[in-house]
Amino acid sequence: MNVSKLVEIYYAVDEFLIKFMPYMESHLLPTSDRKPTRTCSLTLSEIMTILIAFHVIGFRNFKLYYIHLQQFHSNDFCKLVSYSRFISLVQRTVVPFYFFSQSLSKTRTGCYFMDSTAIKVCNIKRAYAHKVFKTIASKGKTTTGWFYGIKLNLIVNDLGEIMNFSLTTGKSNDRWPVENLCKNLIGKVFADKGYLSKELFEKLMGKGIELITQIRKNMKNAFMPIWDKLMLRKRSIIETIIDQLKNISQIEHSRHRSIPNFIVNLIAGITAYSLKEKKPAIANIYTTGLQ
Structure with missing residues (x-):
């Protein structure tokens, strides 16, 4: 995998999330006072980058793709979590992914x-x-x-x-x-x-x-x-x-x-194309x- 392509995708995603996440969090409905104590070693930008890159490089099996990342690109991320943990984190990206895909440049040609x-x-x-x-x-x-x-x-x-x-x-x-x-x-x-x-x-x-x-x-x-x-x-x-x-x-x-993981995969594919x-x-x- 081309590392420069990973960096390019990460930069685009991270620049968007820096502006979007404060806006989204300010519009969330209040929940219970209890806050999650478990922190994730992967940032939201890294999770979205991994999901987009899957559609860019042509792997047909996500588990094999993630194992490939663990073996050859572990230094390109803060700390890659286990495969099962990563799958559980995917649904966190549904809303940011949709708005990121909508934010990409589109020309109104008529x-x-x-x-x-x-x-x-x-x-x-x-x-x-x-x-x-x-x-x-x-x-x-x-x-x-x-x-x-x-x-x-x-x-x-x-x-x-x-x-x-x-x-x-x-x-x-x-x-x-x-x-x-x-x-x-x-x-x-x-x-x-x-x-x-x-x-x-x-x-x-x-x-x-x-x-x-x-x-x-x-x-x-x-x-x-x-x-x-x-x-x-x-x-x-x-x-x-x-x-x-x-x-x-x-x-x-x-x-x-x-269903959330299906939606994320679909939007990630559309984003990779865009x-x-x-x-x-x-x-x-x-x-x-x-x-």
């Missing part, structure tokens, strides 16, 4: 692409016996078939930057989280036929967002500017991003033992059409 992808939590044949995600997972269907799990909804810009994301149940309609995903954005959003809805189109148009989708076979042809047709053909950019999140990062696997210097993007010859 050209966006939206899609959803299935996050399988187990084989659908074992859905009846699955307990960890019983309260939030459900059976759903995509173009590739049935699955049991959760849907990750994404909106990205033409530079390959993830603008926003949300989680919904496997059986949820793709149109449900659209308004929240498009919050604070203005411009054109390109999506597949699953997002086709007159009511949704009018709601978004009132907020300065034009939702552009392909028409269904049983619908009449409507005039569409050549620019919009070109951008609809470029929707593969978000499919490429989803592929990188699942295969370079590892946001999808069936070994989770708690910190990449080179992202899939649409060539400048297309982006100039919005200027």
